[in-house]
Amino acid sequence: MKSYVVGGAVRDALLGLPVQDRDHVVVGATPEAMLAAGFRPVGKDFPVFLHPDTQEEYALARTERKTAPGYHGFVFHTAPDVTLEDDLIRRDLTINAMAQGEDGSIVDPYGGRRDLDARIFRHVSGAFAEDPVRILRLARFAARFPAFTVAPETASLMRTMVAEGEVDALVPERVWQELARGLMEAHPSRMLAVLRDCGALARIMPELDAFWGAAQADKSVHILRVIDTAAAASHTLAVRFAALVQGLASQAIGAVCRRLKVPNDCRDLALMTAREQATLARALALGPDDLVTLCERCDGFRKPERFLDMLLAAECDARARGAAAYPQRPYLAGALAVARAVNAGEVAAACGADKEQIPAAIRRARVAAVSAWMEGAG
């Protein structure tokens, strides 16, 4: 039996990047031999084992064949006569289809090194088309490695796959998982551009895809800028998602979130940011009463972090439009802090037995505090 490091670990090492996880392929072994060597079985779908000491994953070399649409329609074949080349040819991209032997030598039957040097995403074989997740993976890799371009034959294959409905067969969880990972990369705009080019964006998020319509050409340029602005500021996933979709109507955001099963925190922040856009734009002109109303409407007293996240997402939009600064953010954060500092317990106690008066009294105290703060600041 022989084992090799494969996939992302080889790619990243050759790119001079830190290697996170090392996956291994084992050739010439059987499950029984792995167990006898002390490996622990983990694979439900595939024969995968954990190394007894390093806990790294070792998979038996396998071939795969698609039998039905969607993510689960695969049968795999594993046997001691499945070669390393057999295993590598079923993989997605040439840059992910290299292996490294225990002696350090690189096994590269499909031109991965050449494509890595030329910064090209190229599919290894027709097997790429058997797994539509790979379209999303490629788009996500584009967000991570922005200098790479898509090989013309791979771009063409992806367009065919999309046209044949492959992307529609993906489960929402899987789509969101890849999108979310891509949004967290350094250049998410590249992911959107790749998805747009192959037609997948129109299937996954037609609401955003419409921004590329002729009359709206500058809108697409803007969202690409917004999302990269959010990434450059290292914002959280929720902020990045809100930054991305804030230009959509609430209904459209709701539709995207339902379709992709977007987590609640991302959805809620996106809806709130879109809803408050106009108010945030004129925040500096709001009076104390309106400022407190805004904080209340956004549930800022109970969820101040989300309020601040909304300001971050809105700031990305302003900066992507060329604003050198976004004074609304410190201003509204300041107003919320002052209003939150009002001791609601004390105000309530001062109301005595008249409990119905409490909410109005707390509100008055908050407005008074914000008003005093504005005078002090002004």
Ligand SMILES: Nc1ccn([C@@H]2O[C@H](COP(=O)(O)OP(=O)(O)OP(=O)(O)O)[C@@H](O)[C@H]2O)c(=O)n1
């Ligand atoms: N749909 C998929 C998923 C994975 N792979 C192969 O399995 C390897 C490991 O997959 P994974 O760990 O998901 O990705 P990495 O390439 O390691 O990338 P990342 O750095 O994002 O983990 C990939 O390199 C690729 O060879 C594939 O061909 N098709």
